[in-house]
Amino acid sequence: MDSGQTVAVFGAYGHTGRFVVTExxxxxxxxxxxxxxxxxxxxxxxxxxxxxxxxxxxxxxASLDRALTGAAAVVNCAGPFAxxxxxVIEAALRAGIPYVDVAAExxxxxxxxxxFADRARTAGVAVVPAMAFFGGLGDLxxxxxxxxxxxxxxxxxxxxxxxxxxxxxxxxxxTVSRERRDGHRVRYTGGRLExxxxxxxxxxxxxxxxxxxxxxxxxxxxxMADVVTVPSHLSVTEVRTYMTxxxxxxxxxxxxxAPTAVDERGRSAQTFTVDVVVRAGHTERRLVASGRxxxxxxxxxxxxxxRRILAGQTRTSGVASAGEIFDAPDFLDALSAxxxxxxxxxxxxxxxxxxxxxxxxKPETSTxxxxxxx
Numbered sequence: 064m065d066s067g068q069t070v071a072v073f074g075a076y077g078h079t080g081r082f083v084v085t086e087x088x089x090x091x092x093x094x095x096x097x098x099x100x101x102x103x104x105x106x107x108x109x110x111x112x113x114x115x116x117x118x119x120x121x122x123x124x125a126s127l128d129r130a131l132t133g134a135a136a137v138v139n140c141a142g143p144f145a146x147x148x149x150x151v152i153e154a155a156l157r158a159g160i161p162y163v164d165v166a167a168e169x170x171x172x173x174x175x176x177x178x179f180a181d182r183a184r185t186a187g188v189a190v191v192p193a194m195a196f197f198g199g200l201g202d203l204x205x206x207x208x209x210x211x212x213x214x215x216x217x218x219x220x221x222x223x224x225x226x227x228x229x230x231x232x233x234x235x236x237x238t239v240s241r242e243r244r245d246g247h248r249v250r251y252t253g254g255r256l257e258x259x260x261x262x263x264x265x266x267x268x269x270x271x272x273x274x275x276x277x278x279x280x281x282x283x284x285x286x287m288a289d290v291v292t293v294p295s296h297l298s299v300t301e302v303r304t305y306m307t308x309x310x311x312x313x314x315x316x317x318x319x320x321a322p323t324a325v326d327e328r329g330r331s332a333q334t335f336t337v338d339v340v341v342r343a344g345h346t347e348r349r350l351v352a353s354g355r356x357x358x359x360x361x362x363x364x365x366x367x368x369x370r371r372i373l374a375g376q377t378r379t380s381g382v383a384s385a386g387e388i389f390d391a392p393d394f395l396d397a398l399s400a401x402x403x404x405x406x407x408x409x410x411x412x413x414x415x416x417x418x419x420x421x422x423x424x425k426p427e428t429s430t431x432x433x434x435x436x437x
Contacts (some may be wrong), residue, residue: 071095071134074141076103082362094284097130121147127154136369139164142232143239144171153301161372165195165361172291184381198288199385201208206386208350214298215343220289223272223336224310228322240291251290251302270337281305290344330356347412351405
């Protein structure tokens with residue numbers, strides 16, 4: 064593809080932002096580098112000769128307006144998104160251009176759906192939050208797994224990460240989320256998002272991931288952005304997310320190291336498996352995706368979203384999750400160079416043990432982490 068269209072990247076010099084800039088260039092777009100730090104912008108521009116960079120800050124609307132001049136779309140990669148999403152969306156609406164972000168913060172994504180749905184729809188502007196590994200990929204997988212179903216009783220999204228070396232942005236976003244929750248945990252149950260107080264550590268259970276990952280201990284109630292994106296357009300009573308305990312331990316470590324690049328693309332050695340199971344009555348459907356580096360995969364997710372929006376390959380306008388605005392199976396197929404999918408499997412399940420595929424809940428826990436830290 065050689066579109067030559069200019070796509071602004073806010074937070075271009077961040078860890079995920081750099082992946083997005085490279086992916087845009089590889090796909091024939093012209094990235095416009097945006098951020099509040101002139102020095103870091105100049106350094107990034109020096110590594111991408113010919114690209115323009117503009118200083119802009121989320122707390123300066125006029126700077127955002129100037130920065131978006133001439134852009135066909137904007138991708139927001141600058142967290143915490145509790146601080147940046149609303150100002151950049153406002154600027155995108157003023158400019159009349161689509162907005163995509165890679166937010167994994169539950170509350171920031173919820174704010175986007177709550178505060179901008181009517182305005183974005185009226186303006187006919189696409190606003191797609193959580194177009195990233197957490198929130199976006201899970202939503203695409205759940206949507207694809209449901210297929211012709213109009214409703215489901217449960218959707219389970221289990222994250223099998225080989226490790227989790229968080230970026231500074233991930234840690235900062237987690238801090239903001241914990242402060243906003245004020246000691247509460249969050250889950251999607253009974254058809255609604257629920258904040259609750261719970262004592263002790265998160266529960267653990269055994270999850271049977273497909274080979275070669277196999278049986279792993281995961282944290283239950285490790286709630287991620289999927290509890291916002293999936294129910295935003297799918298009728299699912301329970302949406303539950305899980306995280307392998309060793310990855311959660313990495314994330315919670317006091318001196319957690321940042322990702323280390325091991326290849327020419329800047330990817331780390333981290334691998335992931337996302338195991339999605341949806342149940343309606345006595346039928347379960349399972350879809351599994353695997354790949355490498357949760358931050359790197361966010362780039363093709365976000366850039367493919369931009370490409371489809373600008374090409375008019377969308378099903379709706381306004382604020383929408385990936386699974387609602389795009390043809391989910393086709394979108395996943397377009398990521399085949401970055402993501403491996405196993406064939407969809409449908410089986411008969413017992414409603415008395417709806418998570419029988421993943422083993423039984425254990426009463427004890429061994430990892431003290433905060434749910435939804437990302």
